[in-house]
Amino acid sequence: MSAAGFSTGRLVRLAETARAPVGFTFDGEALTGLEGDTVLTAILLSRGALRASEFGPEARAGFCLMGACQDCWVWQEEGPRLRACSTPLAEGMRLLSAAPAQWPARSA
Amino acid sequence: MSRVLIAGAGPAGIRAAETLAGAGLHPVVVDEAARAGGQIYRRPPVGFTRPPEKLYGSEAAKARALHGSFDALVAEGRITHLPGRSVLALRDGVAYVLGEAREEIRHDRLILATGATDRLAPVPGWQAGGVYSLGAAQIALKTQGVALGRRIVLAGTGPLLTLLASQLQAAGAQVAAVLDTAPLRAQLTGGVGMALARPLVTLRGLRLRVGLGRIYHAGVTLERIETDESGPTAMVWCDARGRRHETRCDMVGLGWHLRADGTLADIAGARFDWDRAFHQWLPRADALGRAGEGLYLAGDGLRILGADGAELAGQVAAIACLQDLGLPHPEPAPLLRQLARMRRFAEAMACAFPWPDEAIGRLPDDTVICRCEGVRAGDLRNTLPLSGPEANRAKSLGRVGMGRCQGRYCQLAGAEIIAAASGRPPSEVGRLRAQPPARPAPVGAWLSEAPTECEAEAE
Ligand SMILES: Cc1cc2nc3c(=O)[nH]c(=O)nc-3n(C[C@H](O)[C@H](O)[C@H](O)COP(=O)(O)OP(=O)(O)OC[C@H]3O[C@@H](n4cnc5c(N)ncnc54)[C@H](O)[C@@H]3O)c2cc1C
Ligand code: FES
Numbered sequence: 045m046s047a048a049g050f051s052t053g054r055l056v057r058l059a060e061t062a063r064a065p066v067g068f069t070f071d072g073e074a075l076t077g078l079e080g081d082t083v084l085t086a087i088l089l090s091r092g093a094l095r096a097s098e099f100g101p102e103a104r105a106g107f108c109l110m111g112a113c114q115d116c117w118v119w120q121e122e123g124p125r126l127r128a129c130s131t132p133l134a135e136g137m138r139l140l141s142a143a144p145a146q147w148p149a150r151s152a
Numbered sequence: 153m154s155r156v157l158i159a160g161a162g163p164a165g166i167r168a169a170e171t172l173a174g175a176g177l178h179p180v181v182v183d184e185a186a187r188a189g190g191q192i193y194r195r196p197p198v199g200f201t202r203p204p205e206k207l208y209g210s211e212a213a214k215a216r217a218l219h220g221s222f223d224a225l226v227a228e229g230r231i232t233h234l235p236g237r238s239v240l241a242l243r244d245g246v247a248y249v250l251g252e253a254r255e256e257i258r259h260d261r262l263i264l265a266t267g268a269t270d271r272l273a274p275v276p277g278w279q280a281g282g283v284y285s286l287g288a289a290q291i292a293l294k295t296q297g298v299a300l301g302r303r304i305v306l307a308g309t310g311p312l313l314t315l316l317a318s319q320l321q322a323a324g325a326q327v328a329a330v331l332d333t334a335p336l337r338a339q340l341t342g343g344v345g346m347a348l349a350r351p352l353v354t355l356r357g358l359r360l361r362v363g364l365g366r367i368y369h370a371g372v373t374l375e376r377i378e379t380d381e382s383g384p385t386a387m388v389w390c391d392a393r394g395r396r397h398e399t400r401c402d403m404v405g406l407g408w409h410l411r412a413d414g415t416l417a418d419i420a421g422a423r424f425d426w427d428r429a430f431h432q433w434l435p436r437a438d439a440l441g442r443a444g445e446g447l448y449l450a451g452d453g454l455r456i457l458g459a460d461g462a463e464l465a466g467q468v469a470a471i472a473c474l475q476d477l478g479l480p481h482p483e484p485a486p487l488l489r490q491l492a493r494m495r496r497f498a499e500a501m502a503c504a505f506p507w508p509d510e511a512i513g514r515l516p517d518d519t520v521i522c523r524c525e526g527v528r529a530g531d532l533r534n535t536l537p538l539s540g541p542e543a544n545r546a547k548s549l550g551r552v553g554m555g556r557c558q559g560r561y562c563q564l565a566g567a568e569i570i571a572a573a574s575g576r577p578p579s580e581v582g583r584l585r586a587q588p589p590a591r592p593a594p595v596g597a598w599l600s601e602a603p604t605e606c607e608a609e610a611e
Binding site for chain 1: 184186191196197198199200201202238269270279280281282283284285287288291292293296297298299300301302323324325379381382383402403413520523524525526556557560561591592
């Protein structure tokens, strides 16, 4: 099991299903979301969590969805983190539940 | 022309911008969201098809009016909207703003209309992934068309609790229980005051409540959220008669009404007072929202008066700004009378749906208080002999309020625990001072790129 927990989705789509598909990867696995999904929505439709907690055994899956709690950070293979609840999904995103091995690659 | 910057494009910020534009000024409006609307009138991304009636129910006409007015003013070039950007810091007439790039916005006057966040009380087990704020569940439904779980328990108190439950049900989600910690007695007493101030709104709330039927329970005590590695599995609670229940679920939504987000107001130099009615620290301002030299506050970030109150407060703050500039302005008196009614309603509502201060003071030592860093009630109590009963010192030693949310979701509960342990009211425990940046920002954004300089006035 990946660090990001079990592999059935946490979220359920109730409406707005007629949108164009958007491909991305999460921990190397190819997943599909819909245009207009946030990164959080797209990941949690297929996964139970975004990442593991740094401070306890529990998984992280966002909390406020309005950019105030910072619970929803995920990593990109290219390095910088994203706030998943307020970042729109984009085609080809390569997302990770943990920091890439070489991070931080760019020393400021 | 004077350069006025407005932070927040919710009902308060939109009405403030409209009032200033009406007087011939050209305000700049910054908001984190991609589209203007704020919390209640938050808009889904372009391409979503549910009409406002479906998204905002009884408030659809107000949503249409606000969005329409704002979009028209932007299209006519009478206001500048800078979406997708957070105001992180304020100093000497410059707002430090971060979106895709870093910007510095010079201004002469500043209207803060940054709204509120859910007010959270810890429940043992709430640190599990799959526990969300009530607002989160509503945002997910409104702007993404998703439910945050398959079997949902909503708990806490306040108008959003019943409203969200009915919205989720109407959209086809399964709501297993709606657990209101407000005793029926408080609801009846407060309800009378609410009905006197705003009969129709009160009746609408009552109707939603009745519609929930037997899944709604008043006067509950929340014992704990059962969890396994997948997240919540059940809510354990006691009903008003003390009988224990365990309701199976895979998602828990929690919220106790709202907490004014005073981060930017604090950074801008506003002073704060403990408000007994709202049971939280609120910024000090005059009747029109003046909170300092060239600083105006409006909406839920000043007083939690709801969306209609926020529209009024936005206009009033803009009027104060126009008065101070010596410009012609609309007459504030009728707006202030309406605001007084909103305030009576909101104070009665605070009595009807009280913050569970005593229950928080009694939380077991192993309850996580700070969800960001897993600091427990016992850790906080143990720091008190060293730190003394003062919130900022307890924070430096015990880390409650130090995490990524910057205390937004733990500081009120932390204050109750310190208060209960030291036998004094939470007002004497002190308020956590806000620090810039208002949102965590990557250091790289600060060091690498030179900022774009803008003036808060496009002409
Ligand atoms: C999650 C949530 C759901 C709610 N749902 C309902 C509901 O269904 N019905 C109801 O009657 N009331 C609801 N309320 C209350 C209602 O939203 C408010 O009464 C009303 O929206 C207040 O308007 P406002 O203009 O003061 O602030 P808001 O509408 O909250 O707008 C504040 C704006 O400021 C922006 N902002 C905040 N900080 C920054 C920053 N640092 N930089 C840039 N921009 C910033 C935000 O993005 C937001 O758009 C809800 C509140 C919340 C928090
Ligand atoms: S879920 Fe709170 S910031 Fe994203």
